[in-house]
Every structure is written in C-alpha cells, then in structure tokens.
Amino acid sequence: MDLTSKLAGQPGAEPVPGVPDAWHWSRMIFSFDAVVAGDRVLEMRVMGEYDPALARAVLELARDHAPRVLDSERPLVVLEGLACPGWDFDTVAAVGPEVHEYHGQEDTDLHKATVALFPGWRQEFSGSETLAEARHQFDRGLQPTRLRRDPVPFLRMRYRNERTGSHSEGPDRGLATLDVLRHELSLLPGSPGSVVEWENRLGAVFRAECGADLSVHGPDGSRQTTGDDLAALAERSVLRPEETS
Known part of the structure; x- marks a missing residue:
C-alpha cells in the first residue's frame, strides 16, 4: 500500500511545511495532520480550535521517536518532550488501530496502518494502561481531539x-x-x-x-x-x- 499517495489523495490535502511526507487536510469541524513513518501513518485529529504549530510539533516528536511507538506492545505509548509556544502540553500519546477507529469505515487498510496521536500531560498516563483502559481514555476519558481541555491525572x-x-x-x-x-x-x-x-x-x-x-x-x-x-x-x-x- 502506498501510504504517501493515500495521504496526498485525501480531499484538500496539502503538504505540511518543513515536515517531509506529512499532509494536512480538513473536513467540516475537523483538522487532520499525518506523517508517513515506514509502513505506518502517524495521525493527529483536532475538533474545533486548531493550531498548525502544535500539530507540527506533535508529528515531529512522534516521527523522531517512531521506533518506540511502532515497536511497542503497549496499547498506549507515551512520548515526553512536547513543547509548543502557547500550550503547556508536555507529552504525546500514541494508540494503535486496536484502540482508535480512524479510517475504520472508509478504508480498512489505512485504518490498520494508522497510529493515532494526541497531545497531553505526563500526569495523565502511567504507561501501564491495559487495552480496555487505553480504549476508555481515548474514547471519552481524555477528549483526545480537543485542544482546550483540563488535565485528567491518571488514577x-x-x-x-x-x-x-x-x-x-x-x-x-x-x-x-x-x-x-x-x-x-x-x-x-x-x-x-x-x-x-x-x-x-x-x-x-x-x-x-x-x-x-x-x-x-x-x-x-x-x-x-x-x-x-x-x-x-x-x-x-x-x-x-x-x-x-
């Protein structure tokens, strides 16, 4: 599967400046940013308020640490070191297709190749989340597609x-x-x-x-x-x- 063509072919897709093999597109109230990393896609989705600088920072951190994300057997992987002016997020969380439903209805092959990313705070994650816990946090616990939210400390x-x-x-x-x-x-x-x-x-x-x-x-x-x-x-x-x- 040609992931580069898949992303470039999304309606309205444009290259992300300064990030090779990355694209941005939007649909209704959602903004999408994704980058190819080997045989996988690392994708961030935002509903409502959107900041391209933050999206770029998330993609770059995840791409730079792609082996940690792609080789892990954990359902939720935590990457520390996120920094972007105007935001106090300090972490990127990554979950695989067993957790998220991105592209699940329109393109099952792309769904299986996609890792979902979202910004958060280190205090929200233990690194020991079970599959059920990762699904709960991604579906409703942490509101991963919203940038304006309060931290939810892990407990x-x-x-x-x-x-x-x-x-x-x-x-x-x-x-x-x-x-x-x-x-x-x-x-x-x-x-x-x-x-x-x-x-x-x-x-x-x-x-x-x-x-x-x-x-x-x-x-x-x-x-x-x-x-x-x-x-x-x-x-x-x-x-x-x-x-x-």
Missing part, C-alpha cells in the same frame, strides 16, 4: 462504603477521576468497615480504612490519620506522585 481506585452502600464494580482498581477519590474519602469518616484504595501513575498504592479510627496504608507503611490529612494525601499522591511514591 485507579476501588472503594466500598458500608454506610452509603456505594461501591466500585469488580475486585480490581479501575480508572477514576480525582473528584471521585475526593468524594469517597470525604464519606469515609464515621463509616466503619469502609475502604478506599487508590493507585497513582507511578504504581504506588494507598489504602484508607475506617475502623475504630481512620487509618491509611501506603508505600511508607501504616498510620492513623484524619479526614483532612487523607484529602491532602490524595491530592499529593495523584498530582505530585514523586513526593509519595
């Missing part, structure tokens, strides 16, 4: 509250937001037998329990705690994991 958690009857699904920690963690920790005091367990992007696990007192177990061991201290620990462990892992 896995599970919980059970005996007083409210609320609980997470299944025995394993699943993806969650910091707001959910804050909420469940706020309900922990005065609820004997309840537990909240969470994991940050570095893999450090914390477990807060309500018995006669509140307690928390983490990488540094177990200790008694308070509701306020738990809230502070949640913020620190998720937003600044290097301080607690």
Whole structure:
C-alpha cells in the first residue's frame, strides 16, 4: 500500500511545511495532520480550535521517536518532550488501530496502518494502561481531539462504603477521576468497615480504612490519620506522585 499517495489523495490535502511526507487536510469541524513513518501513518485529529504549530510539533516528536511507538506492545505509548509556544502540553500519546477507529469505515487498510496521536500531560498516563483502559481514555476519558481541555491525572481506585452502600464494580482498581477519590474519602469518616484504595501513575498504592479510627496504608507503611490529612494525601499522591511514591 502506498501510504504517501493515500495521504496526498485525501480531499484538500496539502503538504505540511518543513515536515517531509506529512499532509494536512480538513473536513467540516475537523483538522487532520499525518506523517508517513515506514509502513505506518502517524495521525493527529483536532475538533474545533486548531493550531498548525502544535500539530507540527506533535508529528515531529512522534516521527523522531517512531521506533518506540511502532515497536511497542503497549496499547498506549507515551512520548515526553512536547513543547509548543502557547500550550503547556508536555507529552504525546500514541494508540494503535486496536484502540482508535480512524479510517475504520472508509478504508480498512489505512485504518490498520494508522497510529493515532494526541497531545497531553505526563500526569495523565502511567504507561501501564491495559487495552480496555487505553480504549476508555481515548474514547471519552481524555477528549483526545480537543485542544482546550483540563488535565485528567491518571488514577485507579476501588472503594466500598458500608454506610452509603456505594461501591466500585469488580475486585480490581479501575480508572477514576480525582473528584471521585475526593468524594469517597470525604464519606469515609464515621463509616466503619469502609475502604478506599487508590493507585497513582507511578504504581504506588494507598489504602484508607475506617475502623475504630481512620487509618491509611501506603508505600511508607501504616498510620492513623484524619479526614483532612487523607484529602491532602490524595491530592499529593495523584498530582505530585514523586513526593509519595
């Protein structure tokens, strides 16, 4: 398959200045940028507000590190080092055709050859995402086609509250937001037998329990705690994991 011709043949496609084998095109509210890397296509899509300088920076970083992207067996690959004036993104994420649906309906061969790219922040990724987690983050967790969005720090958690009857699904920690963690920790005091367990992007696990007192177990061991201290620990462990892992 001639990937260069595939991209150049997209309606309205124009070469990206200064980036060999790269093209830009648009359709309705979407902007597309893609570059050929060996036998694969690295593609970024944006809905709404678009910045060609940012798109170029994403393509160049991904192309420069193409072996890491193309040779990885992970469903989501993280590339640090993104920098573009006017944006504070510091990372490019890449997912393969088992995660994204780009070109899936109109060109199945191109779909299979395409790696989807999007800018993000390092705090959003662990590098240990499962296939199901990568799909969740790409489909709805991180809004990969929107440039104006807030960071969503990586977090896995599970919980059970005996007083409210609320609980997470299944025995394993699943993806969650910091707001959910804050909420469940706020309900922990005065609820004997309840537990909240969470994991940050570095893999450090914390477990807060309500018995006669509140307690928390983490990488540094177990200790008694308070509701306020738990809230502070949640913020620190998720937003600044290097301080607690």
